[in-house]
Amino acid sequence: KGDCLEIFGDIVYDNFNKDIQIQVRDICIIQDWMKRFDEASDKRIELHLHTNMSEMDGVSTIEAYIQQAYDWGHEAIAITDHNSVQAYPKAQKAVEALNKKNPNRNFKMIYGLEMNMVEAEYSIVQNPKGQNLHDTTYVVLDLETTGLSSHFDMIIEFAAIKVQAGMIVDRIQMFVNPKRKLSSFIIEKTHIKQSDVDAAQEIHEVIDTWLNFIGDGVVLAHNAKFDIGFLNAALMRLSKPALTNTVIDTLDLSKALLKDKKYYRLGVIAKHFKIPYDDSGAHRADYDTEVLLQVYQKMLVHDVCFGLKTVDQLNQLDQSLAFQKNMKNHVNLLAKNQIGLKAIFELVTIAHTERLTNSSANRAENDGMSEPRITRADIMRLRKDVLLGSSCFNGELFELAANRSDDELIEAIKFYDYVEIQPLENYRPLVENGSVPDMDRLKAILTRLIQASIKLQKPVIASGDAHYLNPMGKKFRDVYIQAKGVGAGRHPLYIYNEVRRKSSIAPDQHFRTTDEMLEAFAYLGSDLAYRLVVLNPRF
Numbered sequence: 001k002g003d004c005l006e007i008f009g010d011i012v013y014d015n016f017n018k019d020i021q022i023q024v025r026d027i028c029i030i031q032d033w034m035k036r037f038d039e040a041s042d043k044r045i046e047l048h049l050h051t052n053m054s055e056m057d058g059v060s061t062i063e064a065y066i067q068q069a070y071d072w073g074h075e076a077i078a079i080t081d082h083n084s085v086q087a088y089p090k091a092q093k094a095v096e097a098l099n100k101k102n103p104n105r106n107f108k109m110i111y112g113l114e115m116n117m118v119e120a121e122y123s124i125v126q127n128p129k130g131q132n133l134h135d136t137t138y139v140v141l142d143l144e145t146t147g148l149s150s151h152f153d154m155i156i157e158f159a160a161i162k163v164q165a166g167m168i169v170d171r172i173q174m175f176v177n178p179k180r181k182l183s184s185f186i187i188e189k190t191h192i193k194q195s196d197v198d199a200a201q202e203i204h205e206v207i208d209t210w211l212n213f214i215g216d217g218v219v220l221a222h223n224a225k226f227d228i229g230f231l232n233a234a235l236m237r238l239s240k241p242a243l244t245n246t247v248i249d250t251l252d253l254s255k256a257l258l259k260d261k262k263y264y265r266l267g268v269i270a271k272h273f274k275i276p277y278d279d280s281g282a283h284r285a286d287y288d289t290e291v292l293l294q295v296y297q298k299m300l301v302h303d304v305c306f307g308l309k310t311v312d313q314l315n316q317l318d319q320s321l322a323f324q325k326n327m328k329n330h331v332n333l334l335a336k337n338q339i340g341l342k343a344i345f346e347l348v349t350i351a352h353t354e355r356l357t358n359s360s361a362n363r364a365e366n367d368g369m370s371e372p373r374i375t376r377a378d379i380m381r382l383r384k385d386v387l388l389g390s391s392c393f394n395g396e397l398f399e400l401a402a403n404r405s406d407d408e409l410i411e412a413i414k415f416y417d418y419v420e421i422q423p424l425e426n427y428r429p430l431v432e433n434g435s436v437p438d439m440d441r442l443k444a445i446l447t448r449l450i451q452a453s454i455k456l457q458k459p460v461i462a463s464g465d466a467h468y469l470n471p472m473g474k475k476f477r478d479v480y481i482q483a484k485g486v487g488a489g490r491h492p493l494y495i496y497n498e499v500r501r502k503s504s505i506a507p508d509q510h511f512r513t514t515d516e517m518l519e520a521f522a523y524l525g526s527d528l529a530y531r532l533v534v535l536n537p538r539f
Helices: 062-072 088-101 184-190 194-198 203-214 224-237 250-257 266-272 285-300 311-316 338-353 376-382 396-403 406-413 424-432 439-455 471-482 492-500 514-520 526-538
Strands: 004-014 019-030 076-082 108-118 137-145 155-164 167-175 218-221 247-249 329-335 386-389 419-421 460-462
Touching (some): 062 088, 076 329, 088 108, 108 338, 108 376, 137 184, 137 224, 155 203, 155 285, 218 224, 218 285, 224 247, 247 250, 250 285, 376 386, 396 406, 396 439, 419 439, 439 460, 460 526
Parallel strands (some): 076 108, 137 218, 419 460
Antiparallel strands (some): 004 019, 329 386
């Protein structure tokens, strides 16, 4: 067991076994030509790793990972399977055997997992001030931008409608010159031409006009975090105070009212209320504000809202399905001790019982797939003996660093015990599918996250997010990505694969040596790379 063999023979079809076999002529025991070594004097520690217990995602066994880390001279290794603790007994047995065999070494097993964290409540009304729900001044607004990031991108169109006592009293629509070229994607999506913005005024020339139009009205927007985030980012750049208006997010309001929907895009909600919605005119700020106003007026006469009197009362709508409807973020949990291990077991139990997203009423919505989730409140209650990590690009910190303000990013970092940064290769699918424009933007996002974390004195660690032991394992994971899972579900990367007509754009996520990790982070400089790869994982 464990020997590497070189076999010589003829490949023949065996009629008896009905299979292709080798008629062996010679067998030689040779040195394992695929064996890798970690020759660094100071070794890294892997804190993010998936075994074959991460369903249809991880390839290698925990025993193989442990043996490799042990042979490389690593001090420890963590296990962070998706919503699963099934590999723990095998991990414990393998580590105990190694430490018994060599009592001079005390190899440490770190028990953890990666979970889907969600908010337990909707964010329907922000800054509520007791306004009359049916008789107040509303400002329905929408923006078009050069991209999704309020930090890196700019506003190119502003449109708003002012409504008083249910009557439209004013409108505004303006293009804005972002002083940059529009991408072909944005031009195609919004139908805004480069000439439209080139002939427009710059943001500092129009912002006061927008503020005067908004006044102290209740702002209405679909996915309000996006629109208000861009407005506040623009105000911050111009050294102006952020908006303090009451804001109603019709995205979350629609989730509370229309519980049987799978998607909550404006077009979907409009069609539910039998409001005409032309997809060719969508993603233009003036068109979307017109539709949104009609949608909101239908919402106000919905059976659930009909008896409400103030804007504040919208936050009292039924939020029992919020954990199913809200967007999930990955979070990593590592047990500090036995009490932390018990807390992880309790969280796994909650996720697989109380927080499953495919209850019988919701099975069709999830295509038969059971997805365990956990709320932030659940984690807060049991976090005392557990370390919380920010996880991969599906975690909230990466999204905030990519798209939101410094204040929002810093506030979110405070929740975590440590922040994870992974090799650029791990984020490559985001560039290939257009979520991140290019590798330079990706480096800027990660640098921004690192700097914000250091400012708060949070440990920043380099993790590999390994899904298989050696580079050759990628071939097996590519098979998983293209295969149908339980309930005919697909791997998240399969979507990109189908669009791109490639065998797989999954990144190479093998268990990396220390030198491989240092090389992956060389763009940060040798000192910072060494700190993230070698020093900080020992915090």
